[in-house]
Amino acid sequence: MMQGNWTVVNEFVLVSFSSLSSQLQALLFLLFLTIYLVTLMGNVLIILVTTADSALQSPMYFFLRNLSFLEIGFNLVIVPKMLGTLIIQDTTISFLGCATQMYFFFFFGAAECCLLATMAYDRYVAICDPLRYPIIMGRRACGQLAAASWFSGFPVATVQTTWIFSFPFCGPNRVNHFFCDSPPVIALVCADTSLFELEALTATVLFILFPFLLILGSYVRILSTIFGMPSAEGKRKAFSTCSSHLLVVSLFYSTAILTYFRPRSSNSPESKKLLSLSYTVVTPMLNPIIYSLRNSEVKAALRRAIHRTLGFRKL
Numbered sequence: 001m002m003q004g005n006w007t008v009v010n011e012f013v014l015v016s017f018s019s020l021s022s023q024l025q026a027l028l029f030l031l032f033l034t035i036y037l038v039t040l041m042g043n044v045l046i047i048l049v050t051t052a053d054s055a056l057q058s059p060m061y062f063f064l065r066n067l068s069f070l071e072i073g074f075n076l077v078i079v080p081k082m083l084g085t086l087i088i089q090d091t092t093i094s095f096l097g098c099a100t101q102m103y104f105f106f107f108f109g110a111a112e113c114c115l116l117a118t119m120a121y122d123r124y125v126a127i128c129d130p131l132r133y134p135i136i137m138g139r140r141a142c143g144q145l146a147a148a149s150w151f152s153g154f155p156v157a158t159v160q161t162t163w164i165f166s167f168p169f170c171g172p173n174r175v176n177h178f179f180c181d182s183p184p185v186i187a188l189v190c191a192d193t194s195l196f197e198l199e200a201l202t203a204t205v206l207f208i209l210f211p212f213l214l215i216l217g218s219y220v221r222i223l224s225t226i227f228g229m230p231s232a233e234g235k236r237k238a239f240s241t242c243s244s245h246l247l248v249v250s251l252f253y254s255t256a257i258l259t260y261f262r263p264r265s266s267n268s269p270e271s272k273k274l275l276s277l278s279y280t281v282v283t284p285m286l287n288p289i290i291y292s293l294r295n296s297e298v299k300a301a302l303r304r305a306i307h308r309t310l311g312f313r314k315l
Helices: 022-052 059-087 095-128 130-136 139-151 153-164 182-186 194-227 232-260 269-293 296-314
Strands: 011-014 092-094
Touching (some): 022 059, 022 296, 059 095, 095 139, 095 153, 095 194, 139 153, 153 182, 153 194, 232 269, 269 296
């Protein structure tokens, strides 16, 4: 629609993986659909097991349950539309749909960064101050920390999304990505975005880099405490309680930092898509697998759940 000399954009086109052949896109569809289903089933299983099993009622599993809810939300925001672009070539997304997707991407992303920092603090208290752990990480404190992590997503999502979509879009509407992320969308704006880019950098530092530094500081103290333990068995048990979280943090932050802190000149659209796949599609699938395979308590709870289910069926 023309307005003066501008073309008012009512919808966007997601470039996604359109440069690939139709056969390769069909293979990607099957791959991403499998990952999507595994992600949903794995995280739902973690939620059910940590809720139902009386042995998994500690703060660590309370935060893990919240992480699984976040991963499910993250996946629902990104993957269904991406699957549509691959299998039925449904590449268009409305102006409001793009804004909504971006809003919830920011919301779940910021909340996950803060929740991972909260989980690191939980492990820090458990290992470095075990005698006061039940007092510091009581039910009320855990609820407040989880609520604060979830709430942190609202301001960054509201400010970023509202600001971006208040800019004029004057014609080009092809978003060179598989979802409405801010860099490819802001590239379509026909106005000065320097002030927004400064705010976006500040938000990125606050909601990605600052939680990462808190996690890093927590693990420096945790590892120092573990290495100072006299017994090898004590070291093994202490490290086993935080190894899963450390692996999840490494996967999530390595790709997120490479995506949002690389210089633009070295950050091609195709490489950004690959990096984005890591933390939007692959990591949410790996989280329940990591916590299931590397955590003896979760594995024991899963075995008990299977035995109960089989027992009921026999009856």
